Amino acid sequence: MSRPPSKQAPSEPVPLVFVVDDDEELRLALDNLFRSVGLQTRLFGSAAEFLKASPGDAPGCLVLDIRLPGVSGLEFQGQLARSGVKLPIVFMTGHGDVPMSVRAMKAGAVDFLTKPFRDQDMLDAVATAIEADRERRSREAARRDVRGRFESLSPREREVMTLVTRGLMNKQVAGELGLSEITVKLYRAQAMRKMGAGSLADLVRMAEQLALHGTRE
């Protein structure tokens, strides 16, 4: 059962469902369905129309027909990934196309529904997708926060933080940077305070988020 969105934290905007289908009646039907459970919707007749629109500032997802005029849903999925749109996608298809659904799921689709679908399936899929997007958004918000704090560090503090989180002792850091050990300690305390890290472990996690050592999270 989908969670009634009205119970969400008041600060969070109402989730937004983007519907892309070339069939106007089906767009209107989905619009009606999503609005009846309190979601916001944006409707598009083609992939191109959707790309022109602004992504909106709310957790959301994309409900997409796999066969679209001009471009196939799968191609479109690829285009979106390349252009950095990270909305979770729920695919719809007119007929159970297994190879296509496998490809779509591998490429990160949340769900794949065959028309005519049960609405509960659609609402569940959309709820899952929105939840995934909400998590992704909060992760990204946290990362942006860390990034902002990191950018408030002085060049020296950043250097010290980078080396410390790589596992170097204060002494080694001092040697590396040509500073005295006491100065390194000072920069290190400063960096930890500015980053809001309670422990070295916290700082290491932040360094990982920031990909300071060239590794991916």
Add this chain to the structure above:
Amino acid sequence: MSPSAAAPPRISPVLPILTAIVALAVFVVDTLTPLDIAVAVLYVAVVLLAVDFTGFAGILAVAAGCALLTIVSFVLTHGQSPGTGPALRCLVSLAAIAITALLAARNQRAVAALREQASLLDLTHDTVFVRDRNDMITYWNRAAADLYGWQKQEAVGKPAASLLQTVFPAPYADIVAELEREGRWEGELVHTCRDGRQVAVSTRWALERDPQGRSVSVLETNTDITAQRVAEDRLDRARMELAHVSRISTMGELTASIAHEVNQPLAAVTSNGEAGLRWLARAEPDLVETRKSLEAVVRNAQRASDVVRRLRDLSTKAEALHGPVNLVAIVEETNALVERELRSHGVRLAVDLPANLPAIEGDRVQLQQVLLNLLLNAIQAMDVVPPDRRILSVTVACVGDSGQGDRLVLRVDDSGAGIAETTLPHLFDAFFTTRSEGMGMGLAISRSIVEAHGGNIAAVNRPDGGASFTVSLPVATGAA
């Protein structure tokens, strides 16, 4: 005409005996009674009686016999003293016998000729009968008796149209008008025989006029074409069945599109229905939204049933219906069927359909099948060119001077690679295909359908690339 024209003349012995008795009586009276009159003239009656049972030579022989009896009688009664009176009477009698014999013999010959001609009419397989001004049958040949089951004596004197329950191909008044104007008329009729069997006949009417130019009678000659008609009907049915099979196989190619066409409105119906329930289930039911949802349900259900109706029409195996059809409506309906196919192949459709085109005569479903074939072929033919160059053009135009003999020309142009020169001559052959799937019957059946509609179909390569198919169909007669 002689009532016994149909049978060889039967010789009754009564008449010759009677004739001989008369001859003998005349001879006895002529010889034994002393009357001063030309009793021998009465031999004329003998000659006339002979006409009824003997031929040309027989008449002359009887006449010669009568002349001989006259002379014998003369010799017996006036042999010793032949006066001028008796001799003259004898000569008058002989002359009368001779003249009567010659006239009778000549008449006999003419009757024989007529009888022979009349018996020829009985030999023909065609039914021949003559109707007078009031449609009463006055002559009825043997073939008519054989075909319809009424003997001549039963048919003669009856009104033809009601006896045969004639079904005319056109209003009777029109037929009569043409007959009066041209002196003849040809057509096809349906007659009902005595045993209730219906026969189709090809008929030719000829009008006979009197010297004043008034119509007197109509000679009607009919050929039984029932068997031919049955064979034609069988052929039609075979063609129809083949067309049906081909239509079903064409629909097979459309399966994916059809599934989408049906599922799309069904998905909309369920979503709107569910949404409606939710609007209604709210703490404060939103009746405006509920109403909108229900309206959308109705709209989409209608849409789904439209799709189903179109498919059902196409898959139907009904007898070909011939009636006035609107070609533009057929084009629009067919375009709707392939809409999805156009989209999935990225083909743009350009349509030019003038308003107020005259109707054509034919079967809507079969003509739609022809167009569907052409459209699907064209769509597939364009898979080889880049999407931005895939243009399908469908036009209908009326060719002619808006009178009889006008034709509607339907043209389907694609922008594909065109048709190979070696393929062109075989394009409409049965089982000819350049594709891996399909029976190669689509165009062959299209051609047979178009030709059954009195039209023709042709394909050419366009100078600027792609193929062009034209279907030319005659405008319905009597259409505005």
